[in-house]
Amino acid sequence: MNIEQKIINSIRVVSADAIQKANSGHPGLPMGAAPMAYTLWSRHLNVNPDDVNWINRDRFVLSAGHGSMLLYSLLHLYGFKVSMEDIKNFRQLNSNTPGHPEYGMTDGVETSTGPLGQGVGMAVGLAMAEKHLAAKFNKEDAKIVDHYTYVLCGDGDLMEGISSEASSLAGTLGLSKLIMLYDSNSITIEGSTDLAFTEDVAKRYEAYGWQVLKVEDGNDILAIDNAIKEAKAEQKKPTIIIITTKIGYGSPNKVGKASAHGAPLGEDEIEKMREFLQWDYKPFEIPEEIYDETKRQLDKKLEIYNNYQTDLKAYKEKYPKDFKDFEIAISGKSDEDIFDDEYFSFEKDMASRAASGILLNRIANKLPTMFGGSADLAPSNKTFMENSDSFSNENPLGKNIHFGVREHGMAAIANGILLHGGLRSYCATFLVFSDYMKGAMRLSALMEIPQIYILTHDSIGVGEDGPTHQPIDQLAMLRSIPNMKVFRPADFTETAYAWKYAMESEKSPVSIALTRQNLEALENSGEGVMNGAYIVSEAKNELKMILIATGSEVATAINAKEKSEFKDNIRVVSMPSMELFEEQTDEYKEKILPKNIEKRISVEALSTFGWGNYTGIKGINIGMNSFGKSAPANQVFEDFKINEEGILQAIKELFKS
């Protein structure tokens, strides 16, 4: 057996052994896809295990994240910080080899994957970032951004709509440096793909404008190598290489069967696998010759890395200004003061979405790394950066991305852009359609990346478009995602602080909910936003009741208070962000919401779910407990009594009790 075949088998065996030891995991994919992954890593993938954040490394995304042992095996063999001890701890508490690859937990893992299709979306984002940055920084004689993005996916990834969305856009944008290895093993959990997936994938990808290549035998590493070469040579289109494999290859009895997918092979079958693969080593033993070979391959990769560093030095000398911009871009920090007085100043009242549009443009004027857009709602979301054009195949310098009507794909792509480095991404749609992208939004939070979600038309204030377009449940949905910071600003000042927080966030994604309708500026809005909640109207005399409101309802709450006979005993708190408030000291929280004040009313024109945390068992939550209605916005507010009258009624009720 030649050394390459031996390495491939080592991946298969180590994967199966680790899964057996954990008594949990998915051996089918690592065993079937080991040859394609090895071919890619050994002959093509430019990486440096000692500089895992190297901006020009090739990106490898394992979209079929359940095949995590494939990735851990490769990381181990190629010198990343995944020891054999780590592999023995596969799927164990606090190990760096969790069940699915997790970004930030393991060196060399580019993205968290597992929820199918997300990896394809993020790979499209990585390739878009590369294309944009290359257009920005490369010179005729010096290409400092010039790498490929590879994604390995399975049938499940390609059945998910999110990958359709992202792949269609990748075709439109001509992302020729995006290369997808499709592990086509014709098996899913329920059985043969014939049950549910008989489409002609090749034809579908041709329809998207991709180059389609095929490898009939997934064990034929020469054919795989040639296909990857052909893919890299293509200058106009992304490439999918459809590689026919056998799931669980190496296991004589489970090969080609659904039973190989998601459960350990079993001790007996593992013995038979060793026989079949002629593998004479003990579990977790890899012969030196294999390490020698991967080390030899790695040395070549390091040569490429070192050449890049030399080229970069030359670039620095020849193009000092660009180099400085490049460094700033990679650092993710601006050297300008974005948040000056001008940033916070507005001339007139306006909808918070309009304020957001102005703020985004102010930021973009100072920060050249902004790169984002909307799922075909830019004019409504107010997300177009006027200082730039549309990003397209013909004009990759454009900063405004047209994602199309593809919310889920958009969010995954934006995650990929942010993960790439060198850019600050954002994306936008109506708040109600955050429903469509929840899966990818959750991944932003899980990966701890500061994605920015602009979500406009944030309540029944949507008006005539009616219940399908009026968000009710969406704020609660977003607030319940760990590490997601949700803002619902009450006027332009609060919007400005929300954007400031979003731009300064390092580990948390931020969702900003914005109104369609006009908002009057509050007298006392301000920096308190950064504490999540603060007093916007204080009780003149003894404090007996607290109104807590967000967004468009803050002004309504203040106005209602002013009309109340009890106004001197009522405080109004604006709570633009529950999450930020939760991060404050107990002292601060007690100052804003003293526990002994039990008369509490929340006002928010969305689901009341979750407000009990602040209003308690005896409080009243004014909001929506049904879907909305199609009618002019003010009539809808009246109809649901989310208005001064409704608040005054609640105040009376509580003072009676």
Place this chain on the structure above:
Amino acid sequence: MNIEQKIINSIRVVSADAIQKANSGHPGLPMGAAPMAYTLWSRHLNVNPDDVNWINRDRFVLSAGHGSMLLYSLLHLYGFKVSMEDIKNFRQLNSNTPGHPEYGMTDGVETSTGPLGQGVGMAVGLAMAEKHLAAKFNKEDAKIVDHYTYVLCGDGDLMEGISSEASSLAGTLGLSKLIMLYDSNSITIEGSTDLAFTEDVAKRYEAYGWQVLKVEDGNDILAIDNAIKEAKAEQKKPTIIIITTKIGYGSPNKVGKASAHGAPLGEDEIEKMREFLQWDYKPFEIPEEIYDETKRQLDKKLEIYNNYQTDLKAYKEKYPKDFKDFEIAISGKSDEDIFDDEYFSFEKDMASRAASGILLNRIANKLPTMFGGSADLAPSNKTFMENSDSFSNENPLGKNIHFGVREHGMAAIANGILLHGGLRSYCATFLVFSDYMKGAMRLSALMEIPQIYILTHDSIGVGEDGPTHQPIDQLAMLRSIPNMKVFRPADFTETAYAWKYAMESEKSPVSIALTRQNLEALENSGEGVMNGAYIVSEAKNELKMILIATGSEVATAINAKEKSEFKDNIRVVSMPSMELFEEQTDEYKEKILPKNIEKRISVEALSTFGWGNYTGIKGINIGMNSFGKSAPANQVFEDFKINEEGILQAIKELFKS
């Protein structure tokens, strides 16, 4: 101008006028797509406005729901209960002509649409239901289920991943009676579709296994008619008819522009439209000759309807047993007692997903109309009905649907199946992947249809698969959807009641969250489930504290109480459904959770968001405020202190305070 052209223009003008009057709406689609819609309705669509629930009517779904005025115009012209007065009230409070079509609000509206792509998914479900019921009830000499499903969609629908998912499955299943009219107007909100959507749609649909037909001129009703005829003649494949149109046709200045899409044309432009279309009538005036013609067309439709009734009578005489089954199926009720003693009896403890699998099979054995499946997780979700086969093109009698890895498409399809009538649908995936189908789940709730969602692997109890597969935020997400009933049963008995509720629900969708891991049977679990929350372990002496738990944590809470020094003063409440509890009388609520007991602890191994409603300002919520970890399940519970120790600690803390 011939009468047909005149009718088409009447649709355009009435649409534009209604939108102008409402000062809100989308004229572009109704004006561009009027000819295709008219051709379909006049020459093909078999409906009866006086029997809108006729089971064998052709179904028409306007997936591009923003074009609602197109649909309302047609409903008006064809004798449905949409008067000209209603049209004048377009988008007004409590009218039956809301901004987007809403199921249940307007006669003849088959589905709620607006969120793009959903209509395509539901149309696939309608066609699957037809195919299944046809296989079940039709005889060589008598076809009592034999209708087409038409769906009109736009570019946005086809960009959404959900439509890709559903269309791919439709191809696999050979749904030849599904016919899609694609209004290809090359315009989206942000501008030309070239910005983001350059794929070859025809080729993509060929790849899915569809027949693809093209009509180059969207005003050519003969060509449209011929294409629909060809589509109906096709016996093996669904058909997409790609019809090139001009958005806003009839408006001389806005035709073909994004500005025609989503805003009123304006009074001036409306005048110019009248000139261009040679339309001499006042707003909302339609000449008698038009009504005469649609009445004439309607008479033909009624003839078909009457013939069907005659055929049905003949069927009843010849096949009385089948006819009775058919009647029962349409009624949606079983004539068997499903929920007998046997239904509730289990021999041993088990995971609630396992109990759910047994219950589903018990139900399916008595109720022949069950039709559902999983997004490729049937073995894990325990959702296969053993008394039947897989539903497929070759075996349309099979009741088990293989949706493929397509959660969003699955939920929309299941909605379509349920909307069809004659079947009881359900669908399944892991709880964490409800994220992917939130959009369609919300529509179940908005349409008030009793969809059943089986959501297994319902907490960090997932274990090794780790944070991407451990739900945290999903229960809060589902609970915040108005009209969604969420259950998290604590043992097999509670699971049995949850399923009972789901099967008896008429207006609410139901989500059942089920464990992967084993659960011990509770001593006192039972019918209290139907009240949402009930006492499972009472305080022996004076009540001083309440533990509220759900699902797998109920047993943990009871065990912790038993170990506590304060056990005689502690009550444990199982709260399988917050929504059902909220529906109880104040008296019942006070009985279970007396307001004067402020020492309250919630225990649920998911996000604590929302629990403050029951534990108040001073309570403690035990649960997850971060993502989970990859490790064996029991270790994860220990690590996050969601165990007896954590509960005992909280009990002590509250008794100290």
